[in-house]
Amino acid sequence: MTTTITSMFFCLFNSKNLAKCLKRMSTLDDTLKELGFRTEYKNIRKLMILIIIGWLVTVCLLNFFEILLHLRENDLLKIISTCLINQPVHNNTILDLIFIILLLYERTRFCKLNEYITKRCETRHRSTKIMPEDFTSTTNHSNAINTNEVLRPNGNDMKCYDIWMAMHLHLELSKICNNLNTIFGAPMLLEMISFFIGEIGLISELYITLTNSNTWESFKIKKVLDILVWSMFYTIKLLSINYTCEIVKAEANKTQVFIQKVMDSFHVTIREEVFQFISEMTYKRLKFSAFGFYEYGYKFIQQFFGGITTFLIILLQMETSPEISYGITTSSTLTTIESNVYNKSR
Numbered sequence: 001m002t003t004t005i006t007s008m009f010f011c012l013f014n015s016k017n018l019a020k021c022l023k024r025m026s027t028l029d030d031t032l033k034e035l036g037f038r039t040e041y042k043n044i045r046k047l048m049i050l051i052i053i054g055w056l057v058t059v060c061l062l063n064f065f066e067i068l069l070h071l072r073e074n075d076l077l078k079i080i081s082t083c084l085i086n087q088p089v090h091n092n093t094i095l096d097l098i099f100i101i102l103l104l105y106e107r108t109r110f111c112k113l114n115e116y117i118t119k120r121c122e123t124r125h126r127s128t129k130i131m132p133e134d135f136t137s138t139t140n141h142s143n144a145i146n147t148n149e150v151l152r153p154n155g156n157d158m159k160c161y162d163i164w165m166a167m168h169l170h171l172e173l174s175k176i177c178n179n180l181n182t183i184f185g186a187p188m189l190l191e192m193i194s195f196f197i198g199e200i201g202l203i204s205e206l207y208i209t210l211t212n213s214n215t216w217e218s219f220k221i222k223k224v225l226d227i228l229v230w231s232m233f234y235t236i237k238l239l240s241i242n243y244t245c246e247i248v249k250a251e252a253n254k255t256q257v258f259i260q261k262v263m264d265s266f267h268v269t270i271r272e273e274v275f276q277f278i279s280e281m282t283y284k285r286l287k288f289s290a291f292g293f294y295e296y297g298y299k300f301i302q303q304f305f306g307g308i309t310t311f312l313i314i315l316l317q318m319e320t321s322p323e324i325s326y327g328i329t330t331s332s333t334l335t336t337i338e339s340n341v342y343n344k345s346r
Contacts, residue, residue, distance in 0.1 A: 006190055014183045021179045028109070028172055035165065037112050044105055051097050059090045062233065065226045092191065096237055099184045100244045103288075106177055107244075110251040113173070117166050117258040167277045170255045174286050177248065181288045188241065189290035195238050196304065200311055202231045207315055238304065245288040245296035252286040 029039055066082045206227045209220055256278055288296040294303070 006187075017179065018183050021176060021183065024172075024176055024179075025105075028169070028176070031169070032109065032112065035116070037116070040105065040108050044101065047104075048101065051101070055090070055093060055097065058093075058233070059086075062086060062090075062229065065229050069222050069226050092187075093237065095184075095187055096191070096241060099180070099188070100240060102180055103177070103244050103248050106173060106180075107248045107251050109173055110170075110248070110255065113166060113169055114251065114254050114258055117255065166255065166259065167274075170252070170281070174252060174281075174284075177252070177286055177288075185289075185291055188296075189293065192238075192290065192294075192300075192304075195234050196307065198234055199231065199308055202227050202234075203308070203312060203315065206231075239301065242296050242298070242301050246298050249286055249288070249297065253281075256281045 029037075033039060063083045063086060066086065067079050070079050070082060206224065209223045209227070212220075259274060260278060290296075294300055
């Protein structure tokens with residue numbers, strides 16, 4: 001609950017920045033449309049509908065397992081309170097889905113840009129070098145893209161113009177992704193911390209449940225099933241966020257490879273400007289991180305599960321005989337852990 005409230009606060013604080021970022025995305029889409037790119041609004045709309053349906057199904061499923069766990073107690077108030085405790089976790093999932101959808105949309109833009117460069121490289125093979133007077137200066141890479149201010153060249157200038165536009169579009173896309181990373185940085189940082197604490201809490205609760213001999217078998221089965229469902233829920237969220245960040249980074253870095261392939265067809269002066277752009281891409285490589293503490297992606301997944309494995313080894317080496325608490329549910333345990341008031345004894 002603490003994570004959810006804090007995340008919502010940061011989102012409200014950055015709402016203006018998010019609105020500006022969305023406006024820049026719309027402007028960039030207009031530019032891409034001028035170049036012949038198709039918008040993905042219909043596909044994104046369908047994806048959002050499917051995600052909302054999936055979110056509702058997940059909420060119902062998790063609440064069902066919590067109700068099943070407390071069914072034998074026949075306490076309606078406790079069942080309702082458990083569902084209300086779970087709701088902030090589900091609200092935080094909406095924030096994760098917004099972040100993932102925006103990144104996936106930016107990935108489609110990078111994919112289209114790379115296809116654009118590839119096609120131009122295949123159809124514009126020429127034996128002559130492009131001269132520097134045919135090339136528009138690219139010194140100021142930070143300017144916003146505006147097709148009305150740029151005249152499309154013809155004939156021999158086309159390939160030069162294509163690379164020039166590709167460089168500026170890539171820089172603008174990277175800047176939008178960096179803004180999204182800044183806007184969602186604090187909520188994602190808090191959520192990754194809560195994932196780690198939550199998984200440790202779930203493992204501890206699973207260990208307590210399995211090692212306690214004073215528990216009814218039917219209750220133990222329900223409890224283990226409930227723990228496994230919640231653990232799977234958090235694991236899927238963790239993998240989805242990091243996988244999305246990884247594929248967006250990979251697609252953005254492909255642009256550098258494609259541009260390097262056509263550098264030999266440019267004049268030396270032009271090649272220096274293209275090389276400056278590639279150097280900037282290498283130095284300011286697109287990445288998604290939590291204020292520099294760690295970088296999202298496959299490496300973070302390895303580190304995360306490495307930490308969980310270390311905790312498991314320590315837990316298995318402990319020679320204790322804990323007692324299970326019948327009145328605390330899985331979701332309640334996670335909430336109290338985040339609030340630093342988690343009690344194991346009863």
